[in-house]
Amino acid sequence: MEEDDDLWQQYLEVDDDDSGGGPDSQDLSSSSSSYLAGFVIANIVGLRYYSGTISGREMVGLVREPFNPHDANAIKVLNTRMAQVGHIERSVAAVIAPLLDSRLLSVEGIVPKPPKNRNPYRLPCQVHIFARPDAIPLVRDALDRGDLQLIDESDPQFALSEAAIVQERNSNSKSKAGNGARRIDDIFALVGTEDEEKSVQLEPPKEVVVSELYAHQKEGLGWLVRRENSSDLPPFWEERSGKFVNVLTNYQSHERPEPLRGGIFADDMGLGKTLTLLSLIASNGPGSTSISSVNSLEGEDETSITSGRQKKSNSGKNAGRARKRRKLDDGVRSTEVLGPKTTLVVCPPSVFSSWITQLEEHTRPGSLKVYLYHGERTRETKELLRYDIVLTTYSTLAAEFSDPESPMKEIEWLRVILDEAHLIKNFAAQQTKAVIALKAERRWAVTGTPIQNSSFDLFSLMAFLRFQPFSIKYYWQTLVQRPLAQGSKHGLSRLQALMGTISLRRTKDNQSGNKSMVGLPTKTIETCLVELSAEEREYYDHMESEAQNTVREYIDADTVLRNYSTVLHIILRLRQICNDMALCPSDIKSFLPSDTLEDVTRNPELLKKLASLVEDGDDFDCPVCLSPPIKAVITTCAHIFCQACILRTLKHLNACCPICRHPLSKSDLFLAPSTQSSKDDESKAFISGRSVSSKVSTLLKLLLETKKQNHTVKSVIFSQFRKMLLLLEEPLKSAGFGILRLDGSMSARKRSEVIKEFGNSGPGAPTVLLASLRAAGAGINLTAASRVYLVEPWWNPALEEQAMDRVHRIGQQQEVRVVRLIVRDSIEERILELQERKKKLASGAFGSKAAKEQKQMRVEDVRIVMHL
Template sequence: MSRNFMRSSSWNFLQLARYGRTANHSQFSSSNIFFHLEEDDLSGEDTSSLADSQEDFDSAILFGMLRGNVVGLRYYSGVVNNNEMVALQREPNNQYDRNAVKVNNVNGEQVGHIKKELAAALAHILDQKMAKIEGVVPYGAQNAFTMPVNLSFWGRAENKQAVLDHMMKYGFRLGPIPNSLQLGHGSAKSKSERAGPSYRAPILPAVQMTTEQLKTEFDKLFEDLKEDDKTQELEPAEGKTLSVIALILTNFYDGRPFPTKKIKKQELAESDVLKSNMSQKQFKAAKKTELSTDSRKESETLSQEASSSRPKRQKARKTKYTYSSASEEDEAWLPRKVKAPAECTLHDDDLFANALFGLPTAVRKKKNKKGVTVSQSISKAGPEGQRRTTLIICPLSVLSNWIDQFEQHIKPEVHLNIYIYYGPERTKDPKVLSDQDVVVTTYSVLSSDYGSRSESPLHKVKWLRVVLDEGHTIRNPNAQQTQAVLSLEAQRRWILTGTPIQNSLKDLWSLICFLKLKPFTDREWWHRTIQRPVTTGEDGGLCRLQALIKNITLRRTKTSKIRGRPVLDLPERKVFIQHVELSEEERQIYESLKNEGKAVISRYVSEGTILSHYADVLAVLVRLRQLCCHPFLVSSALSSITTTADSTPGDVREKLVQKIKLVLSSGSDEECAICLDSLNMPVITYCAHVFCKPCICQVIQHEKQEAKCPLCRGSLRLDQLVECPQEDLDSSINKKLEQNWMCSTKINALMHALVDQRRKDATVKSIVVSQFTSFLSVIEVALRESGFMFTRLDGSMTQKKRTEAIQSFQRPDAQSPTIMLLSLKAGGVGLNLTAASRVFLMDPAWNPAAEEQCFDRCHRLGQTKKVIVTKFVVRNSVEENMLKIQSKKRELAAGAFGKKKSSSSQLKQARIEDIRTLVDL
């Protein structure tokens, strides 16, 4: 194999990485061909003015090498890894030393300076372009103050002597790099007279690839995945449908590397923890900025390392990999491989998937057509003593669905032993579990078992499969629940979820970590190949992501088919938007409130303080939205929007209480800006921002006296946090209702539809959804007046009451209520309300996905009727504007997970734009 020491044409692609690579045409076995390549940092911008022509590189020879030092590391944030290249840049205008030579990392961020004595010698050479100098940090990349750097001098042969002489004058002798500095045991000397850094020779003959070649390699990796996709028997979801029933992320290969090409970590990333190179001040400033940006998310790690002693600076790690071709063995594990011989046509997992998620017909069909019974495949998963049991973990709310699913649909088809691992009576004997075909449990049971792992049978069984239902519940990598899940021993891992990505790609990464999908479980690899390209909108990034997703998911949408047959034959679902006009009286109140709010908001906008008055803005919006529903909803306690500066502490506190109530009752599904998850024990700060209590307390503890609000940098104090009092938010409503009930445009529209429906077909059941539970209370009155039987489900109800409500609604008998009042938030995943075939969405939600999810409570497996959804929207109101924002969000979601994840400032701007849209500014 000839060596090709092509050098990268770009000066800035300095990072050295070592790759072994597949050469499937080769007569060599897959593992013994390695390519040495210079890796292009995928996000690196070529900002260097030193970019050279190819010609320069071709004629360049190595003059010699020199060990120098990079100093002043503590003053700069640029990080570098061992064996990574650095760039030298003259800094003639440095006020301390006109000979200064800056050292930059692969991203062009300054790492430090060349120590001044050496810089004095180098300055002339660089200025006169007598030689090109490349640096590689051989070790000590983590050092806090100085680090070594191996410099190699390159240039035209005729300049060699002048350079050597010049360096000699300053007391530096160029030479070959000492043996001790070499990595590996390559033939450095033989190569040293040709172009290309020679001191990084890998174990085997190396070919250096250009950055272009590398990129091609990356793309190939993913293209191959795409090809696998063609063998998929499930048609990939066409278009961007929101009607995903189950997105199944699967791991078919036992935690082995992704099989197309085996990718093996060659060097483990060292710990991410490092010493501070920043002053405390800098660090605090940086941390504050981080809080609301993506970088914060990135700093979280699954392993929780360093979470207690938070590193002062996150070091971007570059990790080296080798990968070799998929071996024959791996071929067998290719996902969705269905080209196997007839007698074992179907992958065990296919059968399992169909047994679990397909319709019984699909199972039966397979059985008939292929002559393979599901029971054989599932329960006789292997020889005696081998793993055979599948563990299903789900939220409590869907536990009963699983039981139903097995009892009604699967058991009649196949014989399966099923054990529900739940409740105080659950077995302690792992043998009992491992004798089952399927064990079903909940996240909470698992999590509580995890507390005493050594006792837990769940943690003793070696599972064949672990299936996570509603798998996005593990998206917080630090939650005990997640840890508990990750601690399970499993050969294959499945994740069922309708929403694999809720906040960011990070969510997906959590899932991929569970699947042990190498190499993407490595944070750095994931980040480099997927997250960064996608978030920066880099070409090809999305394609890779999509290729990856396609290849690890089985998508079953309402249109998915297995061999031409629909997986799920759901009845039609239609969504109508019914516009309504406010009555003159309502309109009057609305307009005056709107003008008042507009005035306040436009003042904030012009002052540029809108985001620090977010709660006020929200208050305006919520009140307008409430007015669209019913004037009673607008709490009289909130009559004044503006916060006056000279109010007494008690006043301020009262206002904050009002604000937090607003945020919580607004249904805006506010997220905590710290954990980026939905609010848990919400508290409001004095600057009126709402966070999870644990989150903000942590911030305060960490920052001590200097704690600042992550959103507006207002000062924070523990004793100034206001919690939401647990009093009944509806009490004022109830009073009003008792005193003098009145209708509203929307209630009128709803009641008209309901009465009309009852007249046509009294057996049809409806769900009435609102984000405002108080609105549900008002509707109750109207329902009673017209003699409707109804039940109610909202977040304030205990689990017991919820189950009661659901069960009574699902009952088919005549006494069963025909209407379910549902608060949007309570209508989360798993809730099964298939008794209803009509949905009335009383007010638009911020998040269209939340609406969709709600509709799917009745439009799901078990629904026999056509489902009609009616969304009420008040014309010329904040609601119409919300629809605009919704469609914007939908577009974003359709563009696959919102590329260009945008900076925090962009996000802020977007939020401001949203607000302006909403109030017609």
């Protein structure tokens, strides 16, 4: 286990610097528009210096090593187990490395089956070159100048390529694959069959769980327990003549690979996943330690549950090694007293209250001992191991990731559960690396929306599960990402087979789609088209025309990436106009930087103004970590990042902007001014004494109609713009509504108080909750309401589903009505088009029928949204 953990730590370091180009690499050389240009033959050298071996035809990873002290162009070669085999010979690396650094191409390596009497010091390797069509001539020219022969489709030797894409093409042109080889899609088909054991029901121990589970929860518990106690080979592994072979990569080993004890628990939101997981924790299996009976959670708040900070102990190291001693005399695995019993649950702060509430409602008081590892917390590993459940947050793990003495890193947990696991969709983020590095026997990624933007969201989940070979980026890109993104007819079927192998997904509706599987009331979704007033229409059309001209210039000049942040701001402002003109400043032109870097550089005030815009749009993400910017920084090339993200980038050799590749140094960064303290006062000033917009007027009309029918009905109004929530307060109060607000500026404790107050009934109880999706879109229960209003559409349809399912979930007793407010003939209608693309991908991943995946190219998306 310790050796495996060392390998995974190496993997985290390797993948951070690989040739894929970082977190947004799918937008560059490894994007959907990247195609196989051909391959070159190179030798892997230095075999005698490294432990990694190649025993047959095998895919290998080619990883840039820019800080190699002996060769700045070094490209190291890793096998499937992430052990280094050697390096690509210097003459070839000298040509390919600069192209990798400039992101003109990406590479994949395959070692053909070595001859019996091979040279012990070198090994031939086919280096396959992938590039965008427009970059292929540049790549070809560079290879020619470096005296490297690019073997492409016009060359007879191209048929000798071992690449899966070529083998598939060759096999399609023949009646069957030659030499008895198994096609990759045939291999996927073998493991993608539905597992009948998913339907086996299991009761939780009644001495711990006092609530009766629904049938689907019992089935889910049965599936979870069976996977945790599996002794089968992991998917895609076979035993052949005493050896163990990964049939996808052809890697061979004499050691039996560890079973995959975990997976993706992807039940639809609102189906009671938390209770099912509590039942799993209570059902740790035969021979497990008895659940401690200690302090009840009743009446305890977050502070009283959390222990004080203490001195660090080394007991965690010993406890982590205890697993190795956990075998009975008859050789059967069992979790006895020497083994770990503690489950680590990682979730957003807003979900803490949900876990505590579920514990109070569904478990016997004192049957499970829980520790909140958040805020002021113990450093004693021995103390933490006394608990059955340790609750922590992604941000806490990220903060301790660089701390070698963190007890989170020392302890080997019985299991780790990632709640709202889609939050680790960006592999380059610190919190993602932190959860991947955790030591655990069993690993669960829990999310109702495993795919939010693209199939690449799944890669981080594979890395967390340590599901080889998909947990390694270059294998994920080769086997799944590229064929899926390029619309291959086999791409979606591979993804479906993969998800069917390691995930459990049930939706609220049964297969016929007309009856809820848990007896929930129906949910109806309707779109209310809003007509702008004459003044608003004139203003919107004028601003959209100016924005279209600006974006068209970027597209024509092929500078969309360079001006990525500016385009986002333009789109942001058009969306805000649809809500209310007051949200958009009249001097929008001042926020559009000149296309010349010199003008931008000489105007630091402009840079600070651009950075401050981040606070106006909750959906704006740092391009590096794909999360809302923390301490927003803007570069001289007008791109916005988290301060920590861009500073980490500048530590690399030849530091440049991750978006446009413009050279950067610390002097090229500007910190956005902080306006948090005066936000509320400024917002109240800008909304006082003014008429309401067409969208606000429409929303008020809908609310008043509902109130007239039933004055006790509660509604949740979601907006991604905090200023919009503030703007709504005054007209709603004037109309006689009791309101509460829930947004990201509140502490976890305050959010919990707001949710509890919203659940109250009786005279004077609040009937409207104004909620930010960032604060209320995951893990909380708002079943007190039966009406949901989405003030504007989100880019990500999965976030909208999360918003709806805060209300439409187990515990809901009334019919749920969801209303989306969309301005007619506006950017909002076109955002709905993009949503449909993402919905098809997300539903197709778990579907039984393959459908051609549509390409998602950033520039094309911009064209659609801007109506160009």
